[in-house]
Amino acid sequence: MMDADAIIIGAGACGLMCAVQAGYLGKKVIILEKNEKPGAKILISGGGRCNYTNQFASAEQFISANSHFIKSAFNQWTVDDTISFFETYGIQGKEKTLGQLFPEGKNAKDVVDVFTSACADFGQEIRTKADVKEIEVLPDGFKVTYQKNEKTISLRAEKLVIATGGLPIPKMGATDFALRFARKHQLKIIETAPALVPLTITGKNEEWFSQLSGNSVFCEVSNDEISFEENILFTHWGLSGPAILQISSFWRRGEVINLNLLPGENILLLLDEERKMNGKTLVSTLLNRFYTKKLTDALGKFLPLSKPVASLTKIEIELIDETIHRFKVKPAGDKGYDKAEVMRGGIDTNEVSSKTLECKKIPNLFFGGECLDVTGWLGGYNFQWAWASGFVIAQQI
Incomplete structure (x- = not known):
């Protein structure tokens, strides 16, 4: 028996958007988040004001070994889509400078609330304080084992999404989880380093x-x-x-x-x-x-x-x-990573499909957000990539 259509590891920008978009499609997901609350990095972004996208976002403002990789995702989920999505939930964008959009009269907590409320409406579960210990690749899906309050719990699903972010700001719960998983399964990694630092x-x-x-x-x-x-x-x-x-x-x-x-x-x-x-x-x-x-x-x-x-x-x-x-x-x-806003490098984009973000070597496994070798400029670009990658993956769940 499967516990959900998909398990998402990481309740950051990508994971949360993926869960909501999957909800629109009638799919059931369970998000596992190591922190006490979802959206930890969203909450501190822009000094708590959250620069949630940039009007000028395109492939031009991203660093990757494959500069064309994100074009497919950005064609599927545009800046206008991001703006419309948040407007639907009562958040209007106000440009500060250089195309940077902030929630007018609201803040980062309101952005996170959009996702937690929508997840609740769709019946998507967000399990916090869930420390994933093991992922088993099964013939019919995945078995994810995690610890919570000293209890060991296992879940099964046909699809698995790894959206655990990068290495910056370890005090906010950042880990090398995605990179360790990739190395274990012989996926190539582009050398990582602190960026926007x-x-x-x-x-x-x-x-x-x-x-x-x-x-x-x-x-x-x-x-x-x-x-x-x-x-x-x-x-x-x-x-x-x-x-x-x-x-x-x-x-x-x-x-x-x-x-x-x-x-x-x-x-x-x-x-x-x-x-x-x-x-x-x-x-x-x-x-x-x-x-x-x-x-x-x-x-x-x-x-x-x-x-x-x-x-x-x-x-x-x-x-x-x-x-x-x-x-x-x-x-x-x-x-260093304590003060960096994002990570440069990550899982080689050649390891996943640019159209679906599915891992080429492990079917039904998806990587999204910062753990991939996609690094945006300062000014809302990295959020736009997170939202876009979350949307793209949700279409496959």
């Missing part, structure tokens, strides 16, 4: 960055591959802020990143204009128009702040241009 600075420059802790500046951050224009935040251990989190997904240890501290402006033209209008203006006075006094003063380590613009030599002008527009930083590392 702050970067650390050590050595001779550590004190310079540390003294600027708390200062934020709009900046273009780039490497040889990509660039992002958003705020950066100086911290006592290095750099954070949206632009740094974005570039971190593309950064590799030992690489240098470039900071354009004045994007959209040309410091050479500004200096020239100032020289024509008032050559007595100090370099510090000019820079204070764009930066906090603390940041301007800190730049005095590299620049002749106390010199009038008209007195600058050619070499000094070149130095100012290089420092302001091409400030080079060589991070020592990152803050």
Whole structure:
């Protein structure tokens, strides 16, 4: 006897969407969640406000060894589908910036409530504090054994969904469950690493960055591959802020990143204009128009702040241009999975069908969400992938 049409391991964004969509199709599922409550990562996303999708989400904003993989899922479940789904449950999207949608007048808890309420309406079970210990692949399905309150319980179902997320934020219950299962069954894994994560600075420059802790500046951050224009935040251990989190997904240890501290402006033209209008203006006075006094003063380590613009030599002008527009930083590392928002890498997408997300080697097994080698930019993209993958899998249950 089967206990449900499918067992879903993980009550995160993908697992919850999968359960609700399966409910629409009249399918019965049981979700097993290790945490005390479902949607743990949803609840802390966006500082508790939950940036639940992005109006511009497409394959372009994702990192994967197969850049075309998610196109099929995004064709099946679009951003408009996400917006309509949440509107049906009383959540209207409000754009904050760069296409990021947040629930207007509501928060992350309201987003989770959408799923828990819908699951209750459809009779889908969410069993929390359920620590899965073993998965047996049977000729007619799967047997999942878990522990709850020191009791050992087994369930059987024809279909199995693994949506246990990635490695970031272990204190929220993140584990390597999906990766361990994949390795056990000889599924290929793309090397994993923290992504959307702050970067650390050590050595001779550590004190310079540390003294600027708390200062934020709009900046273009780039490497040889990509660039992002958003705020950066100086911290006592290095750099954070949206632009740094974005570039971190593309950064590799030992690489240098470039900071354009004045994007959209040309410091050479500004200096020239100032020289024509008032050559007595100090370099510090000019820079204070764009930066906090603390940041301007800190730049005095590299620049002749106390010199009038008209007195600058050619070499000094070149130095100012290089420092302001091409400030080079060589991070020592990152803050690790404790501070990362997502994981880069994961189960190789070649191991699953792009149309159904079914495992090619193990029929009726599906992987969705962050455990796969699909990593989105900051700004609601990873949620869009979670919702889409949950929907796609539900069509197969």
